[in-house]
Amino acid sequence: MARKVRCVECANTNHWALPERVTEENYRYAQWCHALAGCSVVCDVTMRTKKTEHEQYCKRYVRKGERDRIFDDLYEKEVLELEAKIRDFERMKPDD
DSSP, X not given: OOEEEEGGGXXXXXXXXXXXXXXXXXXXXXXXXXXXXXXXXXXXXXXXXXXXXXXXXXXXXXXXOHHHHHHHHHHHHXXXXXXXXXXXXXXXXXXX
C-alpha cells in the first residue's frame, strides 16, 4: 500500500555529482550544479528529478538508515565546499 512520503527521506534517492574545482571553463556549470544540488534529488527507481520538499504517494519508499544519513551529511558538506570554491573563484578572478 502506498503512503504519502517526502522523497528526500527515502533511501532510493540519489544526489548530484558536483565539480571538484571551479575554473574559468566550468564556472557557470559549477554555479548551476550548486543551485540544483540544494533543491533537488533523483529517484533511483523512476530516475526522475524531484524537489527536496516534494511529497507523493509511493509504493517503493524505503526509510533511510544510518549509512544513508551519514552520506547525506557528507553530501551537504560537499555542497557547502562547492559554494566556498565558487566564492573564492569570484574573489580571485580578474574583473572583465
